[in-house]
Amino acid sequence: MESTNKFKLFLPAITAQSNNNISLVSADIRREKTYLALYVTENKKVICKRENTYNTRDFASFPAIINQFIADNSLTNISKIAVAVPGPVIGGVSEPARLPWKVDTEEIRRETHISKVYLINDLEASAYGLENNEGNFLPLHESDHFTPGNIALLAPGAGLGEAGLFWDGSTLRPFATEGGHCEFSPRTSDEVEFYHFLQKIYGIVSWESVLSNEGLFNIYRFLRDVKHQKQPEWLTQEIDSGNFTEAIINGAIEEKDRICNMTIDTFIIFLAREANSLVLKLKATGGLYLTGEIPLMLQRFLNNDKFYKNFIISDKMEVLLKDIPIYLVKDANTIINGAAVYAAFSEE
Known part of the structure; x- marks a missing residue:
C-alpha cells in the first residue's frame, strides 16, 4: 500500500475464473429504505448494471424484498447474493435493532433458491468498497x-458505524466492530452536564447517542433546553417536517443562527474525539477515513482546523496522531459496492 491510497484488499478468489462474468445481487438494508443492485464481474471488478430502492417496512422479510427485485427486473442466472446489514453478523444471522425483522442466510437461500449468500456488516462492507476508489477520497x-x-473507518449517520482494515504486510483485511456502542466519556464540565442530560434519556450513554442523526439532535436540544439557546422559528418548522439534520447543518453553513453553529462545532469536536480513540485502538497508521451521510454534509467544517486540532489531542500519542492521513470518502455507495466485492471475490 502506498501513500497514494491504492488499496490492495485481501480477496483470495479474485483471480478465480469461476468468479469472472457472473451476475450477483447486492443489498444495503437500512431502517427506512433498502437498496438493491445487479452487478456483473468483469476483469476483477464489479460493475453495477441495475438499481432499485424499496421501502424496508413494506415487506415481511428480506427474502421478500430481494425476490421482488428479481421479479421487477426479470433476472435469471444469479450466482450470488450479498447483503449488508446495520448490525453484527453472528453465525450467518443478524437481527439489527433498526430493522423490523432478522436477516438469516439460510432463510435467504431457501426463499430465493440461490445457494451462495454472503451476509456482512454494513461498515465492513463499506471498507471493502474503498478499493479502487481513490478518486472519491478528499484529503x-x-x-x-x-x-x-x-x-x-468512521461513519456517523443513522447510527455510528466503525470498522477497521488490518494491514498484514501486503494486503488489507476489513473487519467489523461495534465500537459505536461503547460508552460516551465526557471530558469537560459542560460535557459532564451533557452526559447527565443524556443519561436521563438513555440510561447507558453510547457514542452513537452523540455521533449520529439522533446524536446531532441530542446536542442541539441540550444547547436549547439546558443551555437556553433560542430555537428560531424557521428551525421549528424544519424539525416538525423531519428535516433537522440537513437544516441544522445548512443553518451553520449560512450562519443563520447561533445555535446552529454551536451544535455543529460541538459535533465536530466529539467526532474528532471518537476518531482519535478509534485510530489509537487500531493503531491505524494507514489512515482515518470518514464516510457516511453526515460527514459528506459537514465537508466544509471538516476542512477547517477545529477537527484536526481536536483529533491530535492526546496524553502521549500526539506524535503518532499528527502523522495519520485523514480522508473524507465522497462515494455514497461504498456499502452496496463493497458487499458486492466481498461476495464476488472472497471465495470461489
Missing part, C-alpha cells in the same frame, strides 16, 4: 511521514 490531512498500516 483532509496528508502526512509527510506516511507509514503503511491498519486503517480506521
Whole structure:
C-alpha cells in the first residue's frame, strides 16, 4: 500500500475464473429504505448494471424484498447474493435493532433458491468498497511521514458505524466492530452536564447517542433546553417536517443562527474525539477515513482546523496522531459496492 491510497484488499478468489462474468445481487438494508443492485464481474471488478430502492417496512422479510427485485427486473442466472446489514453478523444471522425483522442466510437461500449468500456488516462492507476508489477520497490531512498500516473507518449517520482494515504486510483485511456502542466519556464540565442530560434519556450513554442523526439532535436540544439557546422559528418548522439534520447543518453553513453553529462545532469536536480513540485502538497508521451521510454534509467544517486540532489531542500519542492521513470518502455507495466485492471475490 502506498501513500497514494491504492488499496490492495485481501480477496483470495479474485483471480478465480469461476468468479469472472457472473451476475450477483447486492443489498444495503437500512431502517427506512433498502437498496438493491445487479452487478456483473468483469476483469476483477464489479460493475453495477441495475438499481432499485424499496421501502424496508413494506415487506415481511428480506427474502421478500430481494425476490421482488428479481421479479421487477426479470433476472435469471444469479450466482450470488450479498447483503449488508446495520448490525453484527453472528453465525450467518443478524437481527439489527433498526430493522423490523432478522436477516438469516439460510432463510435467504431457501426463499430465493440461490445457494451462495454472503451476509456482512454494513461498515465492513463499506471498507471493502474503498478499493479502487481513490478518486472519491478528499484529503483532509496528508502526512509527510506516511507509514503503511491498519486503517480506521468512521461513519456517523443513522447510527455510528466503525470498522477497521488490518494491514498484514501486503494486503488489507476489513473487519467489523461495534465500537459505536461503547460508552460516551465526557471530558469537560459542560460535557459532564451533557452526559447527565443524556443519561436521563438513555440510561447507558453510547457514542452513537452523540455521533449520529439522533446524536446531532441530542446536542442541539441540550444547547436549547439546558443551555437556553433560542430555537428560531424557521428551525421549528424544519424539525416538525423531519428535516433537522440537513437544516441544522445548512443553518451553520449560512450562519443563520447561533445555535446552529454551536451544535455543529460541538459535533465536530466529539467526532474528532471518537476518531482519535478509534485510530489509537487500531493503531491505524494507514489512515482515518470518514464516510457516511453526515460527514459528506459537514465537508466544509471538516476542512477547517477545529477537527484536526481536536483529533491530535492526546496524553502521549500526539506524535503518532499528527502523522495519520485523514480522508473524507465522497462515494455514497461504498456499502452496496463493497458487499458486492466481498461476495464476488472472497471465495470461489
